[in-house]
Amino acid sequence: MVKLIWQNKKENTLKSEDLKKYIPTFFKTFEYHSLNDKEKLEGFINPQFRSNKLFWGNNLDVLYFLLNNFEEKIDLIYIDPPFFSGTNYEIKIKEDDKFYDSIAYYDHWNNDLSSYLQMLYERILLFKQILSKKGIIFVHSDWHANHYIRLILDEVFGENKFVNNIVWYYYNKYSAGKKNLSRAYDTILVYSNSSNYTFNELRIPRKKPRKQLMRVNIDGVLKNLKDKNGHVRYRTVKDKKLDDVWKIPCLQPASKEWTGFPTQKHHSLLERIIKLGSNEGDLIADFFCGSGTTLAVAEKLKRRWIGCDISEYSIYLTRNRILDYQNEVHKFYPFEILTNLDTEKSNIIESGFFQKEISIKRKK
Template identity: 40%
Template sequence: MSNGVSWGPDNPHPLSRMKTELVWEGKYDEYGNRRPVKLPTLPLPLQRIETIDEPRDREKAQQLSIFNEAAFHQQAHRDDFRNMLIWGDNKLVMAALLEQFRGKIDLIYIDPPFDVGADFTMQVQIGEEGEAVQKEQSILEAVAYRDTWGKGTDSYLHMMYERLTLMRELLSERGSIYVHCDWRMNAFLRQVLDDIFGRDRFLNHIIWAYKTGGIPENVGFSKKHDDILIYTKSDTPVFNQLLQKSYVPTLPEPTTISGKQLGVQRDEVCELCGVGRPGQKYRNVIMRDVWDDIQSIFRNDQQTTGFDTQKPEALLERIIKASSNEGDLVADFFCGSGTTLAVAEKLGRRWIGVDLGRYAIHTTRKRLIQVQRELHAADQPYRSI
């Protein structure tokens, strides 16, 4: 029904002037205003910090409050920084970190849940026989599932928007963020990141094509890759160019027909290439955005911790080497089994890890203590600076 308003070139309809934008329930209020990220006005007691670093005198690490700065620096390392593993809602944790770490984190990698219908219930392997028990949700996890994952894609996007906004505030001017996702949330998260960082801050879309895992589809092609979206805080991010080996396909033996040799001799192919595996030749080329040389975690892999979504250390090693330098601060706010933190520790980076899952924190803590013991045994410092 017409309301008496005449739309046209002299009076354009509001819809004709809208820009391309991803809109979800909760992004705008009832008056059309952008909803700000709501932060707590007071520190919450549920946030606890545990400093995993073992001091050089091998004293037992103590639990400290995130807001107790004097105690935080009590057991100083070479650079007066102690790595942090925090159990709690990462939105609240990041809000608490802003005062001290705004603009100071050099690299953020996150691997948030891909499936908006997922909860925190999981099978946990115990003992050497591979027996499994059901790990139920804690109260914190149950509340988070109900409020963010339990309401579908809209609530998931709003949850990610708020947290990515805080991550941008924590990034240094030369910092980068890597967001790991898959086909379910790729398109949505790309638009959310464009909204927060700007399209001109998009750096790369990495395809991690693992050759193992995945389930063949009855209809369609088997899904065998994940996506990693990279955005930067400025146009001058830290980036260390990496090289990869590009192998020359092995040619078949020359064939002789009627006394004539067909084909090309192997030693005549690609003379400028180096020698790869026996009988194979390769050249070092600048790394491309398709990574098909890193395998996913096998169940019997030495790295495995029992997490279904655990990522291989080789993947995080590549990311950390590319977008940070020794001594830089690396953060993972969905740290899961602690792969990012373990690799950062080995590569001499400082780190902050956060997770809502009780089992994740327990697994990460155990893993990091083992990494530090191995570094001690090898007489390697945590950080050489």
């Protein structure tokens, strides 16, 4: 087996029983959004999981916390972590007619690839523990580090659990390379937790309908179907099986889904991922949830969800995105917001930050 080594790599060989002793912090609910009786009847509440959960905190703490009750319980994990891009993503906030600048999230790393890889590695080890046996993981990255991440996933999940390397081709993003070709795709690496994982067939519309020969299986051999005069028969197909190159535009500020978050992903991308790897009622998790795209799509597709982000701006956007959907369209499940309270977080909650009218925009 080939293994990736980096400076100061800490191989985590602890078994899950030992890991449970390392709970660093305790998470408490600070907001709860229930359903009324009629809505409860329409949905279905799993007694072992009474509400969807949005965690505000470092995902490593959250993962240790979840190991207690969620070992082998999560059916699909999607992560879109910082990509080792060398950039911090700045935002402009408008609050009560005042403007100020802030950082949506940090992705600088001072060129220290080892600490970036260690950060991901520690989390991927824990993802494996909380994924259910039929579970599947989708890890989003780009040219900066995807070649390393694939080797980490091989190590943790096993090369034989590799499912796909999805190429997301975003043809509408401006890229200014003069001494290289425009970089126009991200990759989403897919691994399963066992050989018996959920994977649904998806079909997408063709640009133009196509005539296709009709075939029949005769004693295990595929043959052309013929009519009674011996002429081959055709059918018109309007769709095709989804392959691993996905042509989906980058989300544009004019879209009604746009939250202003700098690297918000297109909801169509998450719709495909969630439909492929899960069924209604399954539990989906995103531990780098940003503006909450995965959770909003999970809500719409009637999956249960767990989300997490370290930044209050992400929690603000995700909270409001879920509430808007629930108020405008449909309530499927109650949800709660949890955090490991420290003085800074208590001050933010007490200031009413999450209930305020603020606007968050990517800084140009």
